[in-house]
Structure formats: structure tokens, C-alpha cells
Amino acid sequence: MITVDDFNFENKKALIRVDFNVPLDEEGNITDTTRIEAAKPTILKILEDGGSAILMSHLGRPKNEEEEFSLSQICSTVSEIIGVEVNFVDNCVGDKVTQAAQDLEMGKILLLENLRYHSEETAGDEEFAKQLSTLGDIYVNDAFGTAHRAHASTTVVAQFFPDAKCYGYLLAKEIESLDRVLNNSEKPVLAILGGSKVSSKITVIENILDKVDEMIIGGGMAFTFIKAQGGQIGNSICEDDKMDLALDILKQAKEKGVQIHIPVDVIAADDFANDANTKVSDITAIEDGWQGLDAGPASRENFDAVVKRAKTILWNGPLGVFEMETFAGGTIALGHSIAESTQNGAFSLVGGGDSVAAVKQFGFDSKVSYVSTGGGAMLEMLEGKTLPGIAAIKA
Numbered sequence: 001m002i003t004v005d006d007f008n009f010e011n012k013k014a015l016i017r018v019d020f021n022v023p024l025d026e027e028g029n030i031t032d033t034t035r036i037e038a039a040k041p042t043i044l045k046i047l048e049d050g051g052s053a054i055l056m057s058h059l060g061r062p063k064n065e066e067e068e069f070s071l072s073q074i075c076s077t078v079s080e081i082i083g084v085e086v087n088f089v090d091n092c093v094g095d096k097v098t099q100a101a102q103d104l105e106m107g108k109i110l111l112l113e114n115l116r117y118h119s120e121e122t123a124g125d126e127e128f129a130k131q132l133s134t135l136g137d138i139y140v141n142d143a144f145g146t147a148h149r150a151h152a153s154t155t156v157v158a159q160f161f162p163d164a165k166c167y168g169y170l171l172a173k174e175i176e177s178l179d180r181v182l183n184n185s186e187k188p189v190l191a192i193l194g195g196s197k198v199s200s201k202i203t204v205i206e207n208i209l210d211k212v213d214e215m216i217i218g219g220g221m222a223f224t225f226i227k228a229q230g231g232q233i234g235n236s237i238c239e240d241d242k243m244d245l246a247l248d249i250l251k252q253a254k255e256k257g258v259q260i261h262i263p264v265d266v267i268a269a270d271d272f273a274n275d276a277n278t279k280v281s282d283i284t285a286i287e288d289g290w291q292g293l294d295a296g297p298a299s300r301e302n303f304d305a306v307v308k309r310a311k312t313i314l315w316n317g318p319l320g321v322f323e324m325e326t327f328a329g330g331t332i333a334l335g336h337s338i339a340e341s342t343q344n345g346a347f348s349l350v351g352g353g354d355s356v357a358a359v360k361q362f363g364f365d366s367k368v369s370y371v372s373t374g375g376g377a378m379l380e381m382l383e384g385k386t387l388p389g390i391a392a393i394k395a
Contacts, residue, residue, distance in 0.1 A: 001175065002166045002393065004042055007138055009051030011106060015136025016042065016168065017153050017389075019143035019373065020057035020074060028073040032360070035145070036074075036081050038373055042142045042168035043082055043109065053109045054101055054135050056092055056153050057143070058116040065117045075111055086111050092118065093131040101135040121152045128152045133160035142168025145374040147389030158392035165393050170373065175390065177370040178381050181314045181349050182211055190310035192303075192334065194219030194317030195354060198242045203383040204316070205249055214259045214310065216303055218295055218319040218330070222262050222283070225250065231284035234268065235291040261306055265296030267320070267327060274324040294320030295330030307337040311345070315368075316352040316382070322361070331358050339367035351378040 018039045062069040079086040089100040092112040115121040120128035129152040139161040198221045220237040228243035268290040269276035319330035351372030
């Protein structure tokens with residue numbers, strides 16, 4: 001794997017694809033700086049070598065260059081986090097940008113305007129990628145969050161740097177962590193899959209059944225498995241058209257010797273609301289008018305034992321509607337179990353938007369081995385797909 005450590009950037013301009021698609025509040029303030037902090041080591045390595053950094057990213061999904069999607073509003077925060085003043089140019093291609101890149105002194109940083117102000121970016125336009133490529137001497141991809149997109153700046157641009165392209169530290173760490181779970185794991189390996197829909201995790205489940213020893217299926221998707229086996233789930237979420245598939249997954253798991261664990265009880269509510277009436281219910285006998293919104297106490301205890309015996313843990317998806325305090329207990333309990341197991345030597349990888357939000361919200365992000373920065377990209381890697389942004393560096 002070719003990384004920034006394989007290059008000396010002295011007197012070189014690094015064109016770096018970062019993922020600064022950060023969440024902003026109504027005033028344009030960044031509410032979570034994780035992605036900027038994650039890019040910092042790569043940027044500093046380049047500057048400390050005596051090179052300069054030209055950063056390119058997208059922000060949101062603009063249609064007509066709306067101001068709310070301008071990267072200018074994050075410039076001061078990037079400067080603060082990196083500890084070096086960041087210059088900004090209000091486009092990413094064109095004469096003005098070319099001049100700004102040429103004038104950039106070594107040790108300095110230039111942030112380009114939102115790539116998605118140009119439709120050519122998402123179209124993977126070769127001419128647009130070529131224009132971007134003229135700005136730097138070495139291409140660095142450090143944006144795992146967009147590595148599953150064959151866009152101009154994530155994939156196509158790499159072909160213009162046949163002998164001068166590499167992964168940044170963040171992207172390399174993402175690849176290594178996922179590889180450690182999927183291909184080089186210490187057994188027993190446990191996958192915890194939550195979230196609301198089986199349909200969004202089918203390919204993941206099928207791909208990792210050969211690689212895990214045990215699997216916890218929680219969250220809303222558990223009800224499809226329960227109903228498929230004849231359980232009464234009340235008003236709980238269920239994908240009726242995926243019940244046959246759920247039974248097939250259970251059959252495959254049995255054939256492969258993989259133990260599947262599904263909640264045995266739930267915190268049921270009479271409304272999808274934080275202040276709803278609640279009660280603990282057997283997951284196979286939820287009354288009509290009630291819905292399961294979190295894993296119950298017996299399930300939490302069962303899952304704790306499963307987590308404690310694992311040596312490699314993958315967690316993707318919460319066990320309940322953790323955004324509501326009333327239904328966050330199962331996810332918090334799972335976080336404590338994983339943190340304890342990690343402290344005792346297990347390798348734990350957390351990924352996927354909701355699980356990452358949960359570990360941050362409840363303070364587990366520093367208590368697990370690695371928190372992935374890419375939701376869709378991570379899922380596609382778990383599905384066994386080759387990500388175009390990663391393949392482009394190897395080409």
C-alpha cells in the first residue's frame with residue numbers, strides 16, 4: 001500500500017482529496033470537526049517535509065452554487081485545527097485557481113471551493129479531472145467517505161499521476177482496519193448489525209457470514225427475523241417482503257456454523273415518542289398497538305456475554321432509537337460491553353452513520369479501537385466491493 005510515507009514532499013505541491021463534508025448549523029458553524037481532524041496528520045506530514053498542500057473537497061449537494069455550500073465558511077476552522085493559515089480560492093478550476101496554486105509557497109495551504117459546484121465532478125468528467133491535476137505534483141487521496149464514488153477528484157484524477165499518487169494516513173488506516181476485521185482477524189469474530197432495515201444490510205450479511213463466528217442482529221431489522229419465524233411483533237417496523245430472505249440468512253448461518261443472536265425482549269412503546277408509555281415485552285409477543293423501540297434488559301445481558309468472548313468486533317447500526325433518551329439504553333449498554341472488551345484486548349471497529357453518531361454521543365469513540373469516517377464506503381467494503389477511489393491509487 002503506497003502512502004504519504006513513501007514520498008518526500010520537499011518542494012512539491014500535494015493535491016489532496018480530503019472529505020470536509022462536515023455538518024453545519026443554521027449559522028454555518030461546524031457541529032462536528034472529526035473529518036477535519038482526521039485529515040490533519042496527512043497535511044502536516046506534507047508541510048513538515050517542506051511541501052505545500054492544495055485541499056479539494058465537496059460539501060453537501062449543491063444545485064446552483066448556493067452560498068450555504070461554500071467551503072469558504074469552514075476555512076477559519078480548518079486553519080485553527082491544522083494550526084496553519086489556510087488560503088481560500090473561490091473556484092476549483094480556471095485561471096484564478098491555477099494562479100493561486102502557482103503562487104502557493106511551500107509550507108502553506110490552499111483550500112479550493114466546493115468541487116460539486118461543477119456537475120463534471122460527480123459525472124467523473126475526464127477533462128475536469130485533468131484541470132484539477134495540473135494544480136499539484138503528487139496526488140493524495142485521504143477521503144474514505146467518498147472512496148466509493150467514481151468522481152473526478154476521487155478516482156479519475158489519479159490517472160494523471162501515474163507514478164505520483166498515494167493514500168493519506170486516514171484512508172490507509174481505514175483500509176487496514178477493515179482488512180483486519182474481514183481478512184486478518186483474531187477469532188472469535190463478532191459482527192453486530194443494527195439499524196432499521198434488513199434490505200440495506202443483506203449483501204453485508206451474506207458477504208461476512210464466511211468471516212464471522214457470531215452475529216448479533218438488533219435494531220428494527222430484528223423484527224423481520226422474528227415475524228418470519230412466527231413471532232407477534234405488534235406495530236413494530238418490519239419488511240414483510242424480506243421475511244423469506246431472513247429465514248434464508250438464518251439457514252445459511254446454521255450451515256456455516258455461525259451463531260446468530262437476536263433480542264429476546266424489547267422496550268415496547270405505545271407511540272413513537274420519547275414520552276410514550278413503555279413496558280418490557282417478550283420480542284415474540286408484542287401486543288397490537290405497541291412497538292419495540294429498544295433492546296430489553298435480558299437481551300442486553302445476553303449480548304454482553306457474546307461481546308465479552310469476542311476478540312474481533314465489528315459494530316454497524318444501533319440497537320434502538322437512541323436519538324430518544326427513553327430508547328437509548330440498549331445501545332449504551334452495548335457500547336459499554338464493547339469498550340470493556342476492547343480494554344481487555346479485543347479489536348473493535350465501529351462504522352456507519354448511526355453507530356458513529358451513537359459512540360460519539362455517549363463518549364465511546366475513545367474507548368473502541370477504531371471509528372470509521374465513511375458510512376457508505378464502509379458498507380460497500382463490507383459487501384466485498386472494490387471501491388473506485390482505492391483502486392485508482394493501485395492502478
